[in-house]
Amino acid sequence: MTRSADVVVIGGGQAGLAAGYHLRRLGVEHVILDAQAAPGGAWQHTWDSLRLFSPPQYSSLPGRLMPAQPGETYPDARHVVEYLADYEKRYELPVERGVWVDAVHRDGTHLRVESEAGDWRARTVISATGTWTRPFIPAVPGRREFSGRQLHTVQYKSPVEFAGRRVIVVGGGNSGAQVAADLASVAEVTWATQRPPRYLADDIDGRALFDAATARRQALDAGSTDTGGVASLGDIVAVPPVRAARDAGLLHAKPMFTRLTRTGAEWADGTLAEADAVIWCTGFRPALAHFASLRLRGTRGHIATVGTRAVDDPRLHLLGYGDWTGPASATLIGVGRPARDAAREIASLLS
Template identity: 85%
Template sequence: MTQRTDVVVVGGGQAGLAAGYHLRRLGIEHVILDAQAAPGGAWQHTWDSLGLFSPAQYSSLPGRLMPVQEGELYPDAAHVVDYLADYEKRYELPVRRGVWVSAVHRDGAFLRVQTDGGDWQVRAVISATGTWTRPFLPAVPGRREFTGRQLHTVQYKNPAEFTGQRVIVVGGGNSGAQIAADLAHAGIDLTWVTQRPPHYLADDIDGRALFDAATARRRALDEGRTDTGGVAALGDIVAAPPVRAARDAGLLTAKPMFTQLTATGVRWADGTMAEADAVIWCTGFRPALAPFAALRLRGSRGHIATAGTRAVDEPRLHLLGYGDWTGPASATLIGVGRPARDAAREVAELLRP
C-alpha cells in the first residue's frame, strides 16, 4: 500500500534531523526515513578516537545547544551520538528506522519514494543521505595484487588491530592525519603518504573559524566578488590536539604518494620500496545519491546541479549536508542549520496552494 505525506527526508543523521526540525517548525507534514537501526547517523560508525574540531557550543544543530562533555574541550563521537539521539527525541521528529530507500521517481504531480517497506507518494523530497556509505578508493596500479589487508577510513576502529604490523596510511586530509596520529601514538610501524606535503591550519584554528571561512566564501561568490578560497585557503588539516602532539613529536612525517602497490608493499617512482601488512585508504567519499538515479540529474563529479539546496532540474528535490555545493559547511553540525532552514522554507513555498 502506498503511504502519503507532504515531504520525505531521506536520511536521519545530522542533516536529516536539522531538516526535520525546520519542517516541524513550519508545520509541514513529513517523515524521516533512515536505514540505520539506531540514532546518530555516521557518527555511530567512526573510529574510536575521533573527536570534533570545535567545542560543544560551536557544534550544535538548530534549537538545541550541544551539552559540554565533562573533561573534554572537543567532544568525542559517542557524545555526538548521544546528542543526536536526544535531539531527535526532544523535538519528537518522525524518524522511521531500518527503512532503506531504493529509488525516487517522478509520478505526475508527485514524487514516488520506493523503500523496502513500501512506497511513499510525496510532494517534495529532501535528500540527507551523506557520504559515509560511499567511500572512494583511487585506481592505483597494483591495488589488486597487494596480498595484505586494505581498508578505508570507514573500516578503521583503533590501533589495537594493527599491533606488530607495518601500516601505510594514504591521505593528506583530516582523516588521514588523525588516523596516522592514532597509529603513531600507539607505536605502530607507520608510513604516511600524501599527494602533496601536509598543509596544516594554524594551531589556534578550529571548526568555528572553518565555518566562518566557508560562509564568507559563499557570500563572496553569491555577490560576484573574488573567490576567497574558503576553508581550502587555510589548509587541509585541522591541528586537533592528538594530531598536533604527534606532529610536534616528529611522529608525522609524510612521504610523497607511491606509484604502485606490489604483492607485499608499495613502490615509489624512484624505485624505493616499503613492505606493508596493511594499507588504510583515507581518500575521501562521494555523495550517496544512488536512490535519485532514476531522476537523471547527476552532473560532473557525481553532483546534482543545485541553486542553494534545490535541484536545478527537479525543484521538488532538495539536497542537504553534502558540502559547500549544498550550503557553506553544510556537512558539519554547526553549518547544516542554515541550509536546512532555507530548504524547509522553499519546500513550504512549493507546497503553498
C-alpha cells in the same frame, strides 16, 4: 502499501534531523526515513578516537546547543551520537528506522519514494543521505596485487588490531592525519600524501572553518573574487591527538607512491616500503544512487542545485553534501542554515 506525506526526508543523520526541526517549526507534514537501526547517523560508525574539530557550542544543530563532554574540549563521536539521539527525541521528530530507500521516481505531480518498507507518495523530497556509505578509493596501480589487508576509513576502528604491524596510511586530510596519529605509537606507520601536509594554525578549529566557508559562498554569490574558503587555510585541523603526534616527531609524510606491490608500495624513485596493511583515508562521494532514475546527475556526480534545490526539479532538495549544497553543510553547525532555507522554500512551494 503506499503512504503519503507532504515531505519525505531521506536520511536521519545530522542533516535529516536539522531539516526535520525546521519543517516541524513551520508545521509542514513530513517523515524522515533512515536506514540506520539506531540514532546517530554516520557518527555511530566512526573510529574510536575521532574527535570533533570544534568545541560543543560550535558543533550544534539548530535549536539545541550540544552540551559539554566532561574532561574534553573537543567531544568524541560517542558524545555526538548521544546528542543526536537526544535531539531527535526532544523535538519528537518523525523518524522511521531501518528503512533503506531504493529509488525516487516521478509520479505525475508527486514523487514516489520506493523503499524496502513500502512506498511513499510525496509532494517534495529532501535527500540527506550524506557520503559515509560511498567511500572512495583511487585506482592506484597494483591495488589488486597487494597481498596484505586494505581498508577504508569507514572500516577503521582502533589501533589495537595493528599493534606491531607495518601500515601505510594514504591521505593528507583530517582523517589521514588523525588515523596516522592514532597508529603512530603502536605501529610502523608510513603516511603517504599527494602534497606536503598543510596544518592549520594550532588555534584554528571548526569555528574558523565555518566562517571561511560562509565568506567564500557569500563572495561567489555576490560575483566577487573567490576567497578560497577553507582550502585557503590548510587541510588539517591540529586537534590535540594530531598536534601531540606531530610535535613528538611521529608524523612524517612521504609523497604519494606510484604503485602497490605484492608486499608493500613503490615510489617514483624506486624506494620500496613493506606493509601489512593499507588504510585509504581518501574521502567519499555523495550517496545519491536513489536518484538514478531521475537522470539529474552531472559529469562529476553532482546534481545541479540553486541553494539546496535541484535545478531540474524544484520538488527535490539536497542537504548536507558539502559546500555545493550550502556553506559547510556537511558539518553539524553548518547544516542548520541551508536546512532552514530548504524548509522555508518547501513550505512556500506547498502553499
